[in-house]
Structures are given as C-alpha cells and as structure tokens.
Amino acid sequence: MSLKVWAVSESPDVANEVAAAAAALASSAGARVTVVGFDGTASMLTGDDKLILKGALPIAGSPELAAEALAFASKDAKPDVILVGSTRNGKEIAARVTVKLGTSCMTDLFGISVAEGALRAKRNAFAGRLIADVSIPLPCVATVKAGTYASQPPSAAAGAQKDVGVLSPKARLIERREKPKGTVDLKGAKLIVSAGRGVKKKEDLALINDLASELDGAVGCSRPLSSDMGWLPEEHHIGLTGISVHPDLYLAVGISGQLQHVAGIKDSKIIASINNDKSAPIFEASDYGVVGDLYAVLPAMLKELKARRH
Numbered sequence: 001m002s003l004k005v006w007a008v009s010e011s012p013d014v015a016n017e018v019a020a021a022a023a024a025l026a027s028s029a030g031a032r033v034t035v036v037g038f039d040g041t042a043s044m045l046t047g048d049d050k051l052i053l054k055g056a057l058p059i060a061g062s063p064e065l066a067a068e069a070l071a072f073a074s075k076d077a078k079p080d081v082i083l084v085g086s087t088r089n090g091k092e093i094a095a096r097v098t099v100k101l102g103t104s105c106m107t108d109l110f111g112i113s114v115a116e117g118a119l120r121a122k123r124n125a126f127a128g129r130l131i132a133d134v135s136i137p138l139p140c141v142a143t144v145k146a147g148t149y150a151s152q153p154p155s156a157a158a159g160a161q162k163d164v165g166v167l168s169p170k171a172r173l174i175e176r177r178e179k180p181k182g183t184v185d186l187k188g189a190k191l192i193v194s195a196g197r198g199v200k201k202k203e204d205l206a207l208i209n210d211l212a213s214e215l216d217g218a219v220g221c222s223r224p225l226s227s228d229m230g231w232l233p234e235e236h237h238i239g240l241t242g243i244s245v246h247p248d249l250y251l252a253v254g255i256s257g258q259l260q261h262v263a264g265i266k267d268s269k270i271i272a273s274i275n276n277d278k279s280a281p282i283f284e285a286s287d288y289g290v291v292g293d294l295y296a297v298l299p300a301m302l303k304e305l306k307a308r309r310h
C-alpha cells in the first residue's frame with residue numbers, strides 16, 4: 001500500500017509550497033499526495049488530489065479549528081505524514097494536531113524523505129551554523145521550512161470536500177487590530193547600517209543615522225539596543241529573534257557577532273564590520289572589516305562621503 005502524505009496550510013500559497021515538498025518526498029517513496037485546504041480554497045490549491053475541509057464556522061483563521069478539522073478527517077483517511085507550512089499559525093496547527101493524534105512532530109524541515117518506516121529530513125541547528133539529520137517514526141506531523149521549495153501553481157481539479165460539522169472553539173477572537181506600520185523596511189533594504197552595543201549612548205545613534213542616510217540605507221540594530229535599551233523600535237532588531245535581512249551590503253558597527261545576530265544577516269551579499277576588538281566574532285562572518293574605534297571611523301567615513309558628494 002502506498003504511503004499517504006498530506007500537504008497542509010491555512011494559506012493556499014504556503015500549501016502549494018508544502019505540496020512541492022510532499023511531491024519531492026512522493027517521488028522518492030512512491031507516496032500519494034493530497035493537498036489539504038480549508039473553507040472554499042479548492043481553486044487556489046495545486047495538485048490533482050485535493051481535500052477541502054469545511055465546517056459550520058470558517059476554519060482557516062483559527063489554528064485550533066484547523067487542528068480539530070485535520071484530526072477529524074485523519075481518523076478515516078489515516079495519512080502517514082501530515083506536512084504543514086511553517087507559518088506562525090502552521091506551527092500551532094502542527095502542535096495541536098500532533099497532540100490530538102498522539103503522534104510525534106518535528107519543525108522547520110527540509111530535504112524530506114521517507115525510509116524504513118521513518119520520516120528523514122534536515123533541520124538547521126545552532127542558528128543555522130549546523131545542519132542536523134533528523135528522523136521520526138511514521139505516522140507523524142512535520143512542518144516544512146518556509147522558502148525551501150518553490151510554490152506549485154494552482155490546478156483546476158475541484159477535489160473532494162469533507163464536512164467536519166460544528167466545531168466549537170475554546171478560544172474566542174474578541175478583536176483584531178492592525179499592527180501599526182513601521183517606518184523601516186529592513187527586509188527589502190539594499191544597504192543596512194546596523195548599530196550594536198559598541199555605541200555608548202542613545203544620542204550617538206546620530207552617527208549611525210547619518211551614515212545610513214549618506215549611503216541611502218536603512219538602520220538596523222542588535223537585540224540589546226532595541227529590546228534592552230529601548231533606543232530603537234523592535235522593527236530594527238535583526239537576528240534570530242528579530243528580522244532576517246539580505247541586503248547587498250550589511251555594515252555592522254560595534255556589533256560583536258554572536259550567532260543569534262549572525263543568523264539574521266548571513267544571507268547578505270557583503271558583510272562589513274567596524275569593531276575595536278580584532279578578535280570579535282563578527283570578523284569571521286565578514287567579507288571586510290575595520291579594526292577601529294567607531295567614534296573615529298564613522299566621522300572619517302562621513303567626512304569622506306560628504307566630500308565626494310560636493
């Protein structure tokens with residue numbers, strides 16, 4: 001009997017990306033892939049084999065209901081692997097459905113295959129410095145690392161519908177409020193000048209701002225400057241727990257280069273750094289480095305840039 005793999009997400013776009021991961025797995029293990037969506041999303045999903053779960057309430061926006069619906073539908077279909085998109089809601093769906101089915105779960109996987117009754121995959125460890133080979137027995141639930149598989153185009157297949165009936169959520173949405181839009185777009189920035197704890201006072205951030213504006217770049221920072229000192233809003237914080245950036249040039253100023261910070265900048269085309277400690281780990285991650293006092297280097301750079309402009 002061939003293996004049954006479900007590709008699931010509350011977002012049709014992400015479901016179509018997960019479907020690509022499932023298809024790669026299917027070609028190695030001879031599996032049958034079903035793309036599972038919620039509510040009325042059939043026309044937005046890829047693949048020949050679709051399953052749309054519908055209930056008395058909209059399901060897609062509630063990880064609790066999505067997990068209930070998946071657990072309900074799994075009882076008959078008994079998928080061997082449920083692959084879920086690694087979105088914020090997707091991770092919650094995966095955790096909830098794992099508990100409901102009494103099975104096991106791994107998150108943020110890529111290079112997924114099946115062998116000897118187990119799901120095998122790769123997973124970043126230590127903020128992306130290592131790749132771990134992992135394996136969990138079937139049946140299982142797993143989330144697929146975002147952006148590792150190309151999303152498949154939607155197909156015309158109507159698929160099957162399953163009514164999951166009346167699901168009653170324990171959590172109730174009281175209000176939905178827009179997060180205030182920030183002024184920086186670090187994700188799209190081509191050049192970022194980023195400040196670390198080498199900057200001694202909040203007022204000294206003027207040096208960073210001046211350099212960023214002279215270079216037409218955006219301002220970023222290490223976590224202590226936003227989370228601990230509150231000198232910059234959270235949206236400037238780059239790293240494992242902040243934003244991941246991929247500019248053409250990332251200029252780290254007074255940043256030591258701990259792995260939690262480097263995890264967010266490693267996809268930059270060029271990393272350059274200014275640090276007065278020649279053994280600072282940021283130099284290992286950098287293409288160019290200046291060993292020097294930022295309070296001497298930045299004014300010199302600004303002077304030179306301004307002179308070139310006039």
Ligand SMILES: Cc1cc2nc3c(=O)[nH]c(=O)nc-3n(C[C@H](O)[C@H](O)[C@H](O)COP(=O)(O)OP(=O)(O)OC[C@H]3O[C@@H](n4cnc5c(N)ncnc54)[C@H](O)[C@@H]3O)c2cc1C
Pocket residue numbers: 195196197198199221222223224225237238239240241242253254255256257258259260261264274275276277280292293294295
């Ligand atoms: C679970 C967890 C998640 C985390 N997530 C993140 C994250 O997402 N992003 C993040 O940034 N951090 C994160 N951190 C914190 C991280 O471990 C480091 O503590 C932080 O990145 C250090 O910030 P920093 O480099 O600015 O400061 P420091 O480590 O204090 O480094 C300051 C650097 O400035 C240099 N310096 C000092 N004076 C000068 C000068 N005058 N001129 C030039 N250089 C100078 C020093 O030599 C030093 O290298 C996380 C930590 C944990 C535990």
